[in-house]
Amino acid sequence: MFDEAMHYLQILTVDPDLAPATPEEQREAMDALGVWLDGLDAAGASLLHGSRTRPPEDATTIRIRDGQLIVTDGPYAETKEQVGGYGVVECRSLDTAVRWESRHPHARMGSVEVRPLSGGTRAGRLPEPGPGKARYLLLVCTDPAVDSRVTGNLEPPASARTVRVRQERVIVSDGPFADTKEQIAGFDLLDCADLDEVIEIAARHPMARAGILEVRPLWRHGED
Amino acid sequence: MVAADAFRQEWGRVNAALIRQTGDWDLAEECAQEAFAQALRRWPRDGVPDRPGAWLMTVARNAAIDRLRRGRTHRAKVEELAVMASREMANGETEAGAGKDADDSDVPDERLRLIFTCCHPALAMEARVALTLRTLTGLTTAEIARAFLVPEATMAKRLVRAKHKIANARIPYRVPSASALPERTPGVLAVLYLVFNEGYSASAGDDLIRRDLCDRAVDLTRAVTELLPGEPEARGLLALMLFTRARQAARVNERGDLITLADQDRTRWDQAQIQQANGQLGDALAVGRPGQYQIQAAIAGCHAAATAAGDTDWPKIARLYRHLADLTGSPVVELNRAVAVAMADGPAAGLALLRHLEAGGALTGYYLLPATRADFLRRLGRNSEAATAYEEALALVGTSPERRFLRERLDSLSRRP
Numbered sequence: 001m002f003d004e005a006m007h008y009l010q011i012l013t014v015d016p017d018l019a020p021a022t023p024e025e026q027r028e029a030m031d032a033l034g035v036w037l038d039g040l041d042a043a044g045a046s047l048l049h050g051s052r053t054r055p056p057e058d059a060t061t062i063r064i065r066d067g068q069l070i071v072t073d074g075p076y077a078e079t080k081e082q083v084g085g086y087g088v089v090e091c092r093s094l095d096t097a098v099r100w101e102s103r104h105p106h107a108r109m110g111s112v113e114v115r116p117l118s119g120g121t122r123a124g125r126l127p128e129p130g131p132g133k134a135r136y137l138l139l140v141c142t143d144p145a146v147d148s149r150v151t152g153n154l155e156p157p158a159s160a161r162t163v164r165v166r167q168e169r170v171i172v173s174d175g176p177f178a179d180t181k182e183q184i185a186g187f188d189l190l191d192c193a194d195l196d197e198v199i200e201i202a203a204r205h206p207m208a209r210a211g212i213l214e215v216r217p218l219w220r221h222g223e224d
Numbered sequence: 225m226v227a228a229d230a231f232r233q234e235w236g237r238v239n240a241a242l243i244r245q246t247g248d249w250d251l252a253e254e255c256a257q258e259a260f261a262q263a264l265r266r267w268p269r270d271g272v273p274d275r276p277g278a279w280l281m282t283v284a285r286n287a288a289i290d291r292l293r294r295g296r297t298h299r300a301k302v303e304e305l306a307v308m309a310s311r312e313m314a315n316g317e318t319e320a321g322a323g324k325d326a327d328d329s330d331v332p333d334e335r336l337r338l339i340f341t342c343c344h345p346a347l348a349m350e351a352r353v354a355l356t357l358r359t360l361t362g363l364t365t366a367e368i369a370r371a372f373l374v375p376e377a378t379m380a381k382r383l384v385r386a387k388h389k390i391a392n393a394r395i396p397y398r399v400p401s402a403s404a405l406p407e408r409t410p411g412v413l414a415v416l417y418l419v420f421n422e423g424y425s426a427s428a429g430d431d432l433i434r435r436d437l438c439d440r441a442v443d444l445t446r447a448v449t450e451l452l453p454g455e456p457e458a459r460g461l462l463a464l465m466l467f468t469r470a471r472q473a474a475r476v477n478e479r480g481d482l483i484t485l486a487d488q489d490r491t492r493w494d495q496a497q498i499q500q501a502n503g504q505l506g507d508a509l510a511v512g513r514p515g516q517y518q519i520q521a522a523i524a525g526c527h528a529a530a531t532a533a534g535d536t537d538w539p540k541i542a543r544l545y546r547h548l549a550d551l552t553g554s555p556v557v558e559l560n561r562a563v564a565v566a567m568a569d570g571p572a573a574g575l576a577l578l579r580h581l582e583a584g585g586a587l588t589g590y591y592l593l594p595a596t597r598a599d600f601l602r603r604l605g606r607n608s609e610a611a612t613a614y615e616e617a618l619a620l621v622g623t624s625p626e627r628r629f630l631r632e633r634l635d636s637l638s639r640r641p
Contacts, residue, residue: 058388058392058393071345073348073389194395195394196396217392
């Protein structure tokens with residue numbers, strides 16, 4: 001029997017109290033990520049693309065209300081665990097994904113939310129951004145209580161699983177990593193020359209009117 | 225010109241040009257600082273150079289080249305800077321500065337880029353204000369901290385964070401495109417107005433630094449009117465600031481107590497500034513695109529035109545407030561309109577407007593709401609109701625001059641039953 005591979009978005013979060021503080025702890029976390037990636041490949045799954053994101057201080061939200069473009073500093077929601085990275089994982093089932101995510105270093109320093117990409121959305125490898133461009137993660141967020149027309153490319157928050165490891169115990173909960181008013185409904189990656197170009201594109205996004213778009217620069221190699 | 229004047233006039237330009245040339249905000253600031261420190265040491269001894277701006281720019285740029293060389297990276301930038309230095313030396317003229325005749329500086333004017341970047345909407349408002357003051361006016365971190373009543377470490381952190389966000393999120397260092405300009409200009413003007421108001425309507429503290437804030441806001445706004453000559457709201461804002469600042473000397477008495485517009489000694493109003501303000505407002509209105517700053521300036525202009533409080537054209541002011549309220553939807557504007565209507569048509573008419581505002585609830589907790597009601601009631605001779613309203617206002621107000629003013633009014637009620 002051949003199982004068609006499924007695609008999931010992993011949302012990596014960081015709890016400031018659990019984040020690696022010393023350079024040694026950071027190195028350990030990097031090593032653990034290498035081990036995790038090796039294991040993932042060995043299990044016939046793979047990370048199609050993914051990256052750490054710059055911290056919430058570098059986030060910008062964009063929305064349109066009454067025809068007015070509103071740009072603000074900061075993330076879409078003030079949560080204790082904050083988005084710190086993303087990945088698109090290909091594997092056989094949600095259970096497999098959850099099992100693998102329990103070994104992800106972020107499960108110890110925050111959480112890993114796994115969310116199936118909605119039906120029909122296919123993911124592939126992603127080339128590096130072209131010269132002079134930087135990559136940004138765009139999170140499409142909506143308030144399910146206000147707007148039920150979720151047009152994101154993710155299955156609804158209820159289908160999410162969130163994995164944490166605390167005191168060597170794996171804790172898997174149903175639902176997203178935080179119970180916020182707005183919830184992540186979709187994501188996108190934008191390769192742009194600068195933030196103004198990102199804002200211009202985001203302002204034309206169909207969900208800019210109904211939801212909130214958060215953009216986060218991705219971490220570039222060699223940055224502190 | 226002494227070093228302090230040069231500092232005031234040239235800091236923003238030197239800093240803006242250096243950021244443009246190096247792409248490094250911290251490096252630019254360090255080198256600008258070094259150039260001004262050298263000026264302070266050398267000018268008193270050697271005399272002020274003929275072209276102080278060019279002198280400062282050269283010293284600052286050389287400092288940047290030194291630092292970049294020591295860093296051993298950024299070779300391309302070093303070359304670019306060196307080329308730019310030699311070209312300017314040869315021409316004695318700068319590209320961006322050329323063609324601007326109002327401009328007697330030798331430093332290319334990149335300040336518009338800098339101000340649009342500092343006032344980028346992706347930065348928090350408090351960060352925009354701090355960054356604008358630090359990078360464009362050269363106020364020190366300690367001075368800005370004192371002006372906004374926060375610890376210096378907090379202000380330093382705010383500035384560092386803002387600069388990091390500019391670098392990490394790639395907020396571009398440029399003037400927005402013509403199509404984005406109308407959307408972004410109000411944000412710049414809002415920051416300038418906030419700085420001015422913070423200086424003018426002292427929520428507390430040190431007078432000197434606050435007066436300085438006002439002056440810096442005026443200087444910067446004037447620069448924006450020159451750099452964006454087609455923007456009537458920038459001129460409107462400049463006119464508004466000038467009308468307001470013209471009354472500064474008459475606004476408080478020797479004890480620092482507030483004097484209302486009606487009671488101010490109008491001979492102490494600065495007529496030169498009023499004249500300048502009228503000129504700016506006239507130019508702005510001639511464009512035919514009115515906006516909130518132009519209307520506010522027009523209102524301030526009505527007051528400035530009245531040689532005695534009794535000559536004030538209140539019906540015109542009430543109409544202008546109506547226009548402004550329609551444009552902004554602001555309840556504070558509506559409160560001001562009630563004051564103007566009370567002057568034009570009597571306190572009873574004002575009181576009726578206040579009732580709407582109070583029912584709306586948007587100004588609950590704002591001391592000027594009960595203070596205004598108290599004033600209307602006092603003028604209607606309803607003294608005991610007025611006293612209650614004054615007490616309500618006193619419970620809400622934080623600064624001493626306003627408290628003393630309300631207390632005096634309250635006391636005058638009991639003296640004159």
